Amino acid sequence: MHKEDWHLGVIGIVASRLVEKFYRPSILLTSVDGILKGSARSIPDFNLYEALKECEDILLQFGGHKAAAGLSIHYDKINDFKKRFNEVAKKNLTPEQLIPTLEIEAIVELNSITPKFRRILDRFAPFGPQNMKPIFLTEKVEIFDRPRINSNNHLFMKVRKNGSMVFDTVGYNLGEYAQSLLDLNGSIKNTYIDIVYTIESNTINDMVFPLLNLKDFRISQK
Incomplete structure (x- = not known):
């Protein structure tokens, strides 16, 4: 999800809330100096860093770990990124892994x-x-x-x-x-x-x- 006027300082918190509510990896992006920057959060069975690595040719930069990450991307690449990231998620997540669990x-x-x-x-x-x-x-x-x-x-x-x-x-x-x-x-x-x-x-x-x-x-x- 992306919107130009979201505050960069809070979208990581919102991404975490989306994961809690929908139990899906979540990425929120906002406009900063003409590019999109944002935060991503994940569920235990989905390695977010490795997923973003499979999209690195589309992204300007990214960093983080398996549960949380930050990234930036040009506006004209956002649709390509959505398609690639969703393909990676579909390939690596089974229906059982999308059922919320509590340890x-x-x-x-x-x-x-x-x-x-x-x-x-x-x-x-x-x-x-x-x-x-x-x-x-x-x-x-x-x-x-x-x-x-x-x-x-x-x-x-x-x-x-x-x-x-x-x-x-x-x-x-x-x-x-x-x-x-x-x-x-x-x-x-x-x-x-x-x-x-x-x-x-x-x-x-x-x-x-x-x-x-x-x-x-x-x-x-x-």
């Missing part, structure tokens, strides 16, 4: 997420494509309050388990799945769910609380 680091209980636990996690920072935040699974958590969805389709819930403190959760772009938790009257019909998440921080009145960033959830098996 779960460990099963944890909510009462294990203590300040000490979070400090230990922070020692592994900074996180990025080569050092992803660990993803955790907690089974059979109780939805403490009615889920809500904001205008950006983000899902917000409060959960707890076995007398633990109540945890705030946010599921970016997961709002459409909230209906699986509610009945026709908007009341909670499925109280217990299994959640997969990373642990973030939420600052309220100068106090730091854990925030569970939902990657996925499912109705718990009885």
